[in-house]
Amino acid sequence: MKFAQLEALLKVVETGSFSNAALELDQAQSAVSYNVGELELELGIKLLERGRFGAKENDSSKDIIPHIRAIQQHIAAIEQISSSHKKGKKGIVGSLKIATFRSAAGRILPPILSSLRKKHPKLRFEFVDFATADNSLGNSEQMLKQHIADIAFIEYDIPLQDSSDLITWEVLKDEYQVITVKDDSRKSLTWEEIAQEDLIMDMHDECAIRVHAHFESLGLSNTPLYRVPQDSTILRMASEGLGIGILPKLAIDELPKTAKIIPTATVLERGIGVSILPSMLKVPAVRAFLSCLKAMYPDSAIPALDL
Amino acid sequence: MKFAQLEALLKVVETGSFSNAALELDQAQSAVSYNVGELELELGIKLLERGRFGAKENDSSKDIIPHIRAIQQHIAAIEQISSSHKKGKKGIVGSLKIATFRSAAGRILPPILSSLRKKHPKLRFEFVDFATADNSLGNSEQMLKQHIADIAFIEYDIPLQDSSDLITWEVLKDEYQVITVKDDSRKSLTWEEIAQEDLIMDMHDECAIRVHAHFESLGLSNTPLYRVPQDSTILRMASEGLGIGILPKLAIDELPKTAKIIPTATVLERGIGVSILPSMLKVPAVRAFLSCLKAMYPDSAIPALDL
DNA sequence: GTGCATCTATCAAATTTTTTGATAGATAAT
DNA sequence: ATTATCTATCAAAAAATTTGATAGATGCAC
Numbered sequence: 001m002k003f004a005q006l007e008a009l010l011k012v013v014e015t016g017s018f019s020n021a022a023l024e025l026d027q028a029q030s031a032v033s034y035n036v037g038e039l040e041l042e043l044g045i046k047l048l049e050r051g052r053f054g055a056k057e058n059d060s061s062k063d064i065i066p067h068i069r070a071i072q073q074h075i076a077a078i079e080q081i082s083s084s085h086k087k088g089k090k091g092i093v094g095s096l097k098i099a100t101f102r103s104a105a106g107r108i109l110p111p112i113l114s115s116l117r118k119k120h121p122k123l124r125f126e127f128v129d130f131a132t133a134d135n136s137l138g139n140s141e142q143m144l145k146q147h148i149a150d151i152a153f154i155e156y157d158i159p160l161q162d163s164s165d166l167i168t169w170e171v172l173k174d175e176y177q178v179i180t181v182k183d184d185s186r187k188s189l190t191w192e193e194i195a196q197e198d199l200i201m202d203m204h205d206e207c208a209i210r211v212h213a214h215f216e217s218l219g220l221s222n223t224p225l226y227r228v229p230q231d232s233t234i235l236r237m238a239s240e241g242l243g244i245g246i247l248p249k250l251a252i253d254e255l256p257k258t259a260k261i262i263p264t265a266t267v268l269e270r271g272i273g274v275s276i277l278p279s280m281l282k283v284p285a286v287r288a289f290l291s292c293l294k295a296m297y298p299d300s301a302i303p304a305l306d307l
Numbered sequence: 308m309k310f311a312q313l314e315a316l317l318k319v320v321e322t323g324s325f326s327n328a329a330l331e332l333d334q335a336q337s338a339v340s341y342n343v344g345e346l347e348l349e350l351g352i353k354l355l356e357r358g359r360f361g362a363k364e365n366d367s368s369k370d371i372i373p374h375i376r377a378i379q380q381h382i383a384a385i386e387q388i389s390s391s392h393k394k395g396k397k398g399i400v401g402s403l404k405i406a407t408f409r410s411a412a413g414r415i416l417p418p419i420l421s422s423l424r425k426k427h428p429k430l431r432f433e434f435v436d437f438a439t440a441d442n443s444l445g446n447s448e449q450m451l452k453q454h455i456a457d458i459a460f461i462e463y464d465i466p467l468q469d470s471s472d473l474i475t476w477e478v479l480k481d482e483y484q485v486i487t488v489k490d491d492s493r494k495s496l497t498w499e500e501i502a503q504e505d506l507i508m509d510m511h512d513e514c515a516i517r518v519h520a521h522f523e524s525l526g527l528s529n530t531p532l533y534r535v536p537q538d539s540t541i542l543r544m545a546s547e548g549l550g551i552g553i554l555p556k557l558a559i560d561e562l563p564k565t566a567k568i569i570p571t572a573t574v575l576e577r578g579i580g581v582s583i584l585p586s587m588l589k590v591p592a593v594r595a596f597l598s599c600l601k602a603m604y605p606d607s608a609i610p611a612l613d614l
Numbered sequence: 615g616t617g618c619a620t621c622t623a624t625c626a627a628a629t630t631t632t633t634t635g636a637t638a639g640a641t642a643a644t
Numbered sequence: 645a646t647t648a649t650c651t652a653t654c655a656a657a658a659a660a661t662t663t664g665a666t667a668g669a670t671g672c673a674c
Contacts, residue, residue: 050622
């Protein structure tokens with residue numbers, strides 16, 4: 001079994017066709033065909049469903065592809081380790097795949113990445129998107145276990161519990177905030193009062209679900225008046241007095257001048273954390289990232305690693 | 308980076324020389340030299356210390372080799388998955404690397420393996436030895452994390468605790484037994500009484516340490532009169548009346564006709580368990596093994612897997 | 615239904631990579 | 645000093661992969 005064959009298979013699945021894969025691999029289409037063919041021959045099974053449309057994975061390759069990605073991760077690790085053993089080393093080379101969601105990508109990552117880049121100018125980053133509207137633990141677990149991501153940011157309500165095959169810890173807590181118009185004179189709002197208001201909430205986000213659950217747990221109910229697709233729209237609408245916006249603090253990029261935040265009587269917050277596979281603790285790029293994260297959030301319970 | 312290059316490096320390290328590696332790889336020595344050389348060229352670092360003696364790993368390759376083994380495991384998994392997707396499948400093909408210690412190898416494994424072989428006649432087994440006299444958790448952890456073994460048997464005194472990156476569970480408890488001569492008429496022995504006796508114990512084994520610790524915890528002390536290198540010798544000596552033997556039940560292959568077991572007033576036992584990396588739960592050979600293990604020990608808490 | 619566009623498979627030739635066998639050079643032990 | 649045992653290197657041979665061209669298959673538009 002050759003690594004090039006596995007890579008060809010993976011690229012075909014990722015791009016949906018032999019021709020696209022060839023393009024990305026900088027090869028002739030016949031080379032991709034040959035490589036996948038050889039692999040199928042060696043393994044004795046068909047690995048792809050071919051058709052007019054191109055090619056797509058079948059049951060066999062579905063099971064195999066996570067292993068190919070894992071192998072790629074190990075190869076990346078070998079390259080990183082090697083470069084770290086070089087004399088004239090200029091930081092880690094390679095690429096770090098980070099699964100993230102909006103607030104993490106927008107507010108948490110930038111300072112970390114910029115500090116990381118100073119030490120490791122050759123390190124590249126790849127963001128992998130959670131499927132829209134689902135960045136709960138379940139999904140990030142898949143991202144890590146299928147070796148699509150090296151590191152995953154997660155958000156959650158309930159306290160983190162140890163999973164036996166993932167290392168997960170909290171980085172910070174993010175408080176939900178109530179956004180209203182500038183001239184709203186109330187000093188504080190209880191959730192009972194909030195439930196009376198016209199609410200403007202996100203259409204897809206976890207947050208809306210979480211706030212809804214919180215209402216339920218208090219025996220309250222509220223169907224948001226507006227369900228909008230973007231956090232920035234929530235802000236704008238709330239600042240126009242169309243209703244009350246509820247957003248986690250980190251999701252508020254810039255508060256409009258005509259808007260205002262009113263504290264809630266009791267705090268509702270989400271946790272934001274990071275998750276990795278235990279084996280990644282030995283990969284230089286991952287270690288470097290965690291080291292920066294720790295510098296940024298010294299209190300976060302990053303697992304013991306001699307950084 | 309080619310898989311053949313990584314394999315060559317690994318074999319050189321394992322066999323201690325390019326020439327031996329070539330022999331095992333069925334290649335010319337120059338091919339091994341070429342492959343390792345190419346790898347060193349690509350990674351830009353020396354990977355081996357060469358000399359009159361052959362070649363041995365250096366700091367760089369020490370870090371890299373676990374990743375090579377991990378890649379091999381993934382390739383094995385791909386092969387197993389493929390063969391399980393074949394039509395005329397005749398069981399799983401491949402090889403299962405089991406880290407074990409004497410009692411497990413001698414008393415627990417045989418029935419499991421023979422049942423496993425019935426279903427999967429093409430499956431091979433490889434036993435990897437714990438370094439002599441150390442089969443405690445720490446070591447099996449290394450075996451698994453360095454991808455030297457797929458499955459590890461362990462023994463332990465204290466209750467198992469969850470480690471965040473290993474799945475470990477108890478298979479059975481194994482009671483320590485006191486072996487004496489046939490005509491010893493005592494019906495039962497307390498540990499206080501045992502401490503008074505001349506003891507015959509194993510020289511290398513974990514067990515001796517554990518029994519010693521047990522004495523200490525009771526405020527007793529006893530330096531064994533004989534420290535012998537083999538369990539069977541303990542039995543023979545005890546049966547000759549040279550002293551009292553202490554052995555876990557599973558370590559007693561066959562009780563000599565002139566020997567006898569006296570129950571202890573309070574039971575001292577060791578746990579015997581199994582440990583794997585979470586990712587191995589998806590590997591067919593490992594699943595098959597665990598399935599057999601479960602059939603043999605229905606009460607053991609094998610982690611949920613849809614077998 | 616015909617023709618078109620888009621896909622994969624296949625072929626022979628060209629190219630590249632890997633292996634081989636022979637040998638040189640290095641080094642420790644006798 | 646000799647020998648045995650190791651690795652590196654070289655040119656030639658063998659094997660593999662890649663290429664470019666083309667055939668064949670299949671859905672889609674008209």
